[in-house]
Amino acid sequence: xxxxxxxxxxxxxxAATPILFAALGELVVERAGVLNLGVEGMMxxxxxxxxxxxxxxxxxxxxxxxxxxxxxAISLLFACLTQVFLANQVASGxxxxxFGLGLAAMFGKPFEGVKAPPMPAGPLRINWxxxxxxxxxxxxxxxxxxxxxxxxxxxxxxxxxxxxxxGYDVRLTRLAAIAFGGAMAGxxxxxxxxxxxxxxxxxxxxxxxxxxxAIVVFSNWTAAGVLAGAWLxxxxxxxxxxxxxxxxxxxxxLLSMAPxxxxxxxxxxxxxxxxxxxxxxxxxxGSLGTxxxxxx
Numbered sequence: 001x002x003x004x005x006x007x008x009x010x011x012x013x014x015a016a017t018p019i020l021f022a023a024l025g026e027l028v029v030e031r032a033g034v035l036n037l038g039v040e041g042m043m044x045x046x047x048x049x050x051x052x053x054x055x056x057x058x059x060x061x062x063x064x065x066x067x068x069x070x071x072x073a074i075s076l077l078f079a080c081l082t083q084v085f086l087a088n089q090v091a092s093g094x095x096x097x098x099f100g101l102g103l104a105a106m107f108g109k110p111f112e113g114v115k116a117p118p119m120p121a122g123p124l125r126i127n128w129x130x131x132x133x134x135x136x137x138x139x140x141x142x143x144x145x146x147x148x149x150x151x152x153x154x155x156x157x158x159x160x161x162x163x164x165x166x167g168y169d170v171r172l173t174r175l176a177a178i179a180f181g182g183a184m185a186g187x188x189x190x191x192x193x194x195x196x197x198x199x200x201x202x203x204x205x206x207x208x209x210x211x212x213x214a215i216v217v218f219s220n221w222t223a224a225g226v227l228a229g230a231w232l233x234x235x236x237x238x239x240x241x242x243x244x245x246x247x248x249x250x251x252x253x254l255l256s257m258a259p260x261x262x263x264x265x266x267x268x269x270x271x272x273x274x275x276x277x278x279x280x281x282x283x284x285x286g287s288l289g290t291x292x293x294x295x296x
Contacts, residue, residue, distance in 0.1 A: 008238060011238045014126075017130050017230075018196070018208055021185065022188040022189075022208065022209055023213075023215040023219070024136055025180060025188075026181050029181035030216055030221060031144060031153060033286075035089045036075070036096070037090060038094070039210070040097045040100065041209070043071070043192075044100050044104045047104070048103075048104040048193070050066055054066075061128075064187055069186070072179045072186065075183075076178070076182070086293065105203075111199075116194045116198045129195060140223045156170050157288065164294065174292070185212075192205060232266070236259045
């Protein structure tokens with residue numbers, strides 16, 4: 001049986017889209033100096049909120065809008081803890097993931113077993129949200145590297161004390177970055193429920209948020225690297241599905257763990273490269289994971 005390379009590539013791009021959205025959002029958050037480990041919780045919240053809105057209204061695009069708002073809203077809980085009360089970012093992010101998973105499990109019961117409304121196809125019969133994800137890559141790159149607001153955000157992430165001394169509002173900058181990251185994660189989660197699985201299932205993000213976090217590190221905190229990492233994950237996912245469809249004599253459990261195994265291998269290689277190469281590393285923002293204490 002002949003395999004159409006174009007169809008395989010389109011499947012790869014679609015499989016990478018949820019991770020791409022979440023990772024681009026987390027990239028902006030970490031460039032601002034904030035480590036938010038709650039991506040999984042924001043994605044599952046967006047998946048449920050988006051699916052519920054799409055099902056109730058019959059409009060999938062409204063579902064994605066609601067998913068973005070829900071992701072941003074729940075991310076502000078993390079923002080409040082870390083930027084106002086100066087709580088530990090790692091612990092707060094983990095708490096956000098657990099909170100999001102529990103919230104979705106509790107409110108998602110009425111939506112089990114129902115179908116999402118169909119989405120109209122975009123150019124080349126590709127989902128409009130896939131196109132949006134591809135467009136977001138150069139937009140995020142331009143924002144971080146060419147816009148004044150992006151340069152301020154990167155300055156806050158590199159040295160928040162210096163940015164504060166220059167008169168920039170560190171907390172407001174980080175709040176905006178966290179909200180943007182939450183919105184992007186929400187859209188990524190909604191893509192799974194509305195455009196991929198087409199229904200609500202508890203725990204349907206299945207670790208995609210953790211993959212997105214790993215891809216940000218894999219990318220060396222660059223938008224182009226995030227795209228490459230997301231496509232790598234998408235490629236492994238498509239390969240897994242193709243092997244299952246072909247009836248290859250490999251345990252299903254092994255195929256299911258392939259995307260996550262590939263991510264671990266890539267992270268190990270990056271760590272080794274950073275350890276043994278003088279030119280590697282150093283790309284992480286200088287203030288990443290550090291709370292800002294305004295001096296009075």
